[in-house]
Amino acid sequence: MLARLSWKQVRGSRLLMGLLSAAAISWLVFAILIYLHFNTGAIELLNLVVSRLVPINSRFFLTFLGIQAVLAFFLVLLLVPPVFSRDLAHQALAYYLSRPLSKLEYAWGKLAVAAGLLSAVTWIPGLLLFGLQAGLEGQGWGRQHAHIAVALFLGSLIWMAVIALPAAALSTWMRRRLSATAALLGWFFVPGIIAGIINRGLTTPWGNLFSPLSLARIAWLALFQITTPSAHPVLHHGRMPLQAIKPVPAWCAYLTITMLAAVCIAILWRRLEPIRGVRG
Amino acid sequence: MNSSAASLTHDAFRPQRDAGRGFRAWLAYEFKRALAPRRAGALVALALLPAAIILLLGWVARWHGDNPASMLSPGFYARLFDELLLRTVVFFGCAWLFIQLVRGELTARTLHYAWLVPVRRTRLGGGKFLAGMGAALLLFGGGTLLSRLAIEYMRDLPPAGAEWGTLGGYVGVAALACLGYGAVFFLLGAGVRQPLFPALAFYGWEQINFLLPPWLQRCSIIYYLHALHPGSIPQHEWGFVPPPISYGAAIAWLLGIGALSAWLGVRRFARLEISYGGEE
Amino acid sequence: MSASIPMAAGREAEPMIRLESVSRFYGDVLGVNRISLEVSGGITSLIGPNGAGKSTLMNLIAGLIPPTRGRITVLGVTPSEAESLFPQLGFCTQYDVFPAGARGRDWVRQNLLWHGYSRGDAAAMCERALARVGMTAAAAKKLESYSKGMRQRIRLAQILAFEPRLLILDEPLNGLDPLARTEMAALFRSLAAEGRGLLISSHILHEVEAMSDRVILLRDGYLAGEGGIGSVREEIQEHELQWLVRCPKPARLAALGLEARAENGRPLINQARVFDRPEPALLLGTPAPAAFFLALNAWIARGEIEVETITPADDDLDAVYRYLFGQEGA
Numbered sequence: 106m107l108a109r110l111s112w113k114q115v116r117g118s119r120l121l122m123g124l125l126s127a128a129a130i131s132w133l134v135f136a137i138l139i140y141l142h143f144n145t146g147a148i149e150l151l152n153l154v155v156s157r158l159v160p161i162n163s164r165f166f167l168t169f170l171g172i173q174a175v176l177a178f179f180l181v182l183l184l185v186p187p188v189f190s191r192d193l194a195h196q197a198l199a200y201y202l203s204r205p206l207s208k209l210e211y212a213w214g215k216l217a218v219a220a221g222l223l224s225a226v227t228w229i230p231g232l233l234l235f236g237l238q239a240g241l242e243g244q245g246w247g248r249q250h251a252h253i254a255v256a257l258f259l260g261s262l263i264w265m266a267v268i269a270l271p272a273a274a275l276s277t278w279m280r281r282r283l284s285a286t287a288a289l290l291g292w293f294f295v296p297g298i299i300a301g302i303i304n305r306g307l308t309t310p311w312g313n314l315f316s317p318l319s320l321a322r323i324a325w326l327a328l329f330q331i332t333t334p335s336a337h338p339v340l341h342h343g344r345m346p347l348q349a350i351k352p353v354p355a356w357c358a359y360l361t362i363t364m365l366a367a368v369c370i371a372i373l374w375r376r377l378e379p380i381r382g383v384r385g
Numbered sequence: 386m387n388s389s390a391a392s393l394t395h396d397a398f399r400p401q402r403d404a405g406r407g408f409r410a411w412l413a414y415e416f417k418r419a420l421a422p423r424r425a426g427a428l429v430a431l432a433l434l435p436a437a438i439i440l441l442l443g444w445v446a447r448w449h450g451d452n453p454a455s456m457l458s459p460g461f462y463a464r465l466f467d468e469l470l471l472r473t474v475v476f477f478g479c480a481w482l483f484i485q486l487v488r489g490e491l492t493a494r495t496l497h498y499a500w501l502v503p504v505r506r507t508r509l510g511g512g513k514f515l516a517g518m519g520a521a522l523l524l525f526g527g528g529t530l531l532s533r534l535a536i537e538y539m540r541d542l543p544p545a546g547a548e549w550g551t552l553g554g555y556v557g558v559a560a561l562a563c564l565g566y567g568a569v570f571f572l573l574g575a576g577v578r579q580p581l582f583p584a585l586a587f588y589g590w591e592q593i594n595f596l597l598p599p600w601l602q603r604c605s606i607i608y609y610l611h612a613l614h615p616g617s618i619p620q621h622e623w624g625f626v627p628p629p630i631s632y633g634a635a636i637a638w639l640l641g642i643g644a645l646s647a648w649l650g651v652r653r654f655a656r657l658e659i660s661y662g663g664e665e
Numbered sequence: 666m667s668a669s670i671p672m673a674a675g676r677e678a679e680p681m682i683r684l685e686s687v688s689r690f691y692g693d694v695l696g697v698n699r700i701s702l703e704v705s706g707g708i709t710s711l712i713g714p715n716g717a718g719k720s721t722l723m724n725l726i727a728g729l730i731p732p733t734r735g736r737i738t739v740l741g742v743t744p745s746e747a748e749s750l751f752p753q754l755g756f757c758t759q760y761d762v763f764p765a766g767a768r769g770r771d772w773v774r775q776n777l778l779w780h781g782y783s784r785g786d787a788a789a790m791c792e793r794a795l796a797r798v799g800m801t802a803a804a805a806k807k808l809e810s811y812s813k814g815m816r817q818r819i820r821l822a823q824i825l826a827f828e829p830r831l832l833i834l835d836e837p838l839n840g841l842d843p844l845a846r847t848e849m850a851a852l853f854r855s856l857a858a859e860g861r862g863l864l865i866s867s868h869i870l871h872e873v874e875a876m877s878d879r880v881i882l883l884r885d886g887y888l889a890g891e892g893g894i895g896s897v898r899e900e901i902q903e904h905e906l907q908w909l910v911r912c913p914k915p916a917r918l919a920a921l922g923l924e925a926r927a928e929n930g931r932p933l934i935n936q937a938r939v940f941d942r943p944e945p946a947l948l949l950g951t952p953a954p955a956a957f958f959l960a961l962n963a964w965i966a967r968g969e970i971e972v973e974t975i976t977p978a979d980d981d982l983d984a985v986y987r988y989l990f991g992q993e994g995a
Contacts, residue, residue: 281493282492283485283489283492283581284489287477291427291431294477298473299469302469303438305461306457307445399828402780402782403783411779414778498764505748
């Protein structure tokens with residue numbers, strides 16, 4: 106019921122439709138690139154060397170995930186703050202939580218729409234692309250590259266944990282949509298810049314642990330099994346490559362993301378109070 | 386309730402009103418509100434961030450047995466000032482502060498109190514902007530000053546002679562950034578129902594400024610701030626070389642952009658209607 | 666559209682509020698349409714069901730929204746002339762919110778400082794207004810901790826403090842308990858006696874009937890009628906009101922009511938419908954509510970019946986409007 110209500114609240118948004126269309130177009134472009142690899146007629150007609158220009162490998166799918174992740178961030182920005190702030194700003198939680206709805210059911214009901222739409226732009230189209238490539242390539246390509254499918258799925262979940270959970274926590278913390286959206290933007294941009302300065306100042310990769318974007322990227326690189334030097338987590342603004350520096354181990358990124366998710370869930374749990382007391 | 390004892394003295398002694406005093410009271414109230422703990426907590430943290438990072442890096446360097454002075458060079462500070470102070474702290478800080486000035490009142494449904502005050506709406510709007518500027522100068526000018534003092538402290542070199550001039554230059558550029566960004570965000574807050582998405586687009590525009598052709602680089606604020614930057618910041622490897630501009634012209638442009646945006650914002654503010662539907 | 670309720674006598678020469686063919690649209694949605702009226706001193710009640718356009722009309726008068734068409738003059742100036750108008754006009758809006766963290770006394774005083782009073786004068790005026798609405802003791806508390814009734818009072822104190830000539834109060838009795846309503850009504854009467862004008866909105870006619878000198882009736886954004894309270898009261902007294910009485914023996918109550926007679930010889934109940942489920946209740950129609958309730962008290966006191974609840978079945982204005990103006994007027 107809550108999920109249906111949340112969907113009703115956002116479905117009329119032109120911005121939402123624009124983002125979903127952009128995600129669909131992006132998927133289509135990648136699907137066409139895969140298709141061109143196997144359509145020799147088209148390759149000859151266009152005089153393209155597609156396989157050399159855009160090789161279909163882990164990096165191809167990582168690039169796809171990266172683009173979809175940016176769109177997913179905008180979706181979160183659009184979807185998550187309003188669904189919580191409307192209820193919190195108007196003290197509606199007392200109504201929801203006085204009915205037989207637990208906090209967990211409430212939070213899940215509210216986040217279900219965001220989770221569904223994020224899935225629809227990240228791992229679902231990713232796996233469809235993977236399926237298309239595996240189907241066209243044949244000869245056991247899918248089995249040999251199963252880690253890509255796993256990476257697409259887990260990488261998407263990690264991204265959701267890095268953006269959707271903080272968005273929900275910030276929305277319940279700030280209570281107003283404007284403040285929550287602003288805080289979310291700050292969350293997205295500011296830590297990355299701080300991480301870059303720490304990395305550059307101390308010539309270390311450990312500053313990346315302060316940046317959710319860098320954390321997600323480290324995790325993705327590990328999941329996609331990409332270890333070439335140029336693929337190391339690049340410092341923000343990319344002015345000082347880290348080829349010479351050993352990157353942050355993936356398990357540190359996983360651990361930090363897990364801790365971050367736990368903190369967000371704790372905040373969410375604490376802030377979803379039916380009645381907020383006021384000290385006179 | 387006492388309906389007779391404390392009767393209002395309608396025709397007897399009536400204290401004197403002073404319109405100027407009313408406007409000053411409005412200015413003081415808005416300034417205090419902009420710096421109120423609820424609203425300004427995050428801003429204070431943001432303003433202190435550069436100084437905190439410098440101290441952190443300096444102490445870590447000392448802990449490693451290195452000389453902080455070699456790491457915290459003038460070039461390091463010049464980049465930190467550009468990336469962290471101008472593009473992050475001042476940009477996001479002003480976005481938060483100035484958008485909240487108007488849009489925050491609309492979402493909190495309290496703007497009608499201002500509309501029922503015997504002060505012209507253009508003066509109310511002007512007062513809001515001036516109060517925001519005062520708060521921004523205090524926070525971010527102060528933050529710049531503290532960051533510069535933090536670096537001098539870590540380098541064990543008390544500022545002297547030309548150093549004071551450089552310090553003044555950095556604080557001055559930060560002040561002009563507050564004016565430029567503050568006025569643009571004030572206009573966005575007064576004129577757009579969802580100002581954060583245009584603000585995000587503006588952030589993108591400022592970030593890709595170096596990629597733009599010279600005539601488009603002039604259509605930004607960061608271009609003029611870079612022209613006034615007291616230190617030297619490295620040129621991007623790719624992108625266009627920014628067209629030269631004199632200090633005087635850069636200051637005039639920033640003052641002009643700030644004044645024009647603020648004037649438009651005040652006009653828009655004065656024409657706002659009290660219709661809180663759709664604000665969250 | 667306008668009903669034929671006679672106007673009250675003794676209107677002042679110069680009206681405090683004058684609306685000339687004022688319309689306000691929100692896009693395609695009608696707020697109010699072609700309203701022309703004049704409001705003078707004393708207490709004028711603006712009555713209409715929810716969504717009738719009362720708040721829109723009040724917001725237009727106070728200049729919070731501009732009219733799409735028409736002209737508004739308040740105390741001789743247009744609502745956009747803030748410096749001339751707002752020292753004389755106090756408006757308690759429908760928006761029951763305050764800036765976060767503010768305390769009652771500070772908030773009342775702050776408004777006085779914006780009006781240009783010195784700190785000393787503001788403090789004295791603030792205390793007088795707080796005393797007048799009975800909020801001195803609670804004034805140090807945060808506004809967020811106030812009950813609905815306290816918030817109504819502090820908002821009233823905020824505008825009373827600068828002693829305006831005209832007070833516009835949007836649903837000021839909302840959320841108040843019966844005692845507080847009586848006290849508030851007495852306060853309004855005393856303010857009117859001081860020569861101030863009060864425009865008070867309500868969606869419950871009986872609520873403001875006792876204190877109003879004049880009534881303006883709004884419906885669906887149109888002026889449905891205006892006139893002296895006497896003429897409206899007469900019309901209403903003729904109107905039969907329906908009540909739902911929950912009691913263990915509804916049939917017994919119906920029999921008592923149908924047998925009993927008012928002073929004018931009419932039956933106390935002329936309509937009765939007994940319900941057994943979901944719980945025993947009687948839906949009754951009475952043309953003489955005052956006499957009926959007097960008799961009901963006597964029956965309860967004598968132990969003839971027990972009553973759990975009494976709810977007006979048509980306390981919204983629809984029934985009154987249908988009665989006063991007919992369906993097409995509604």
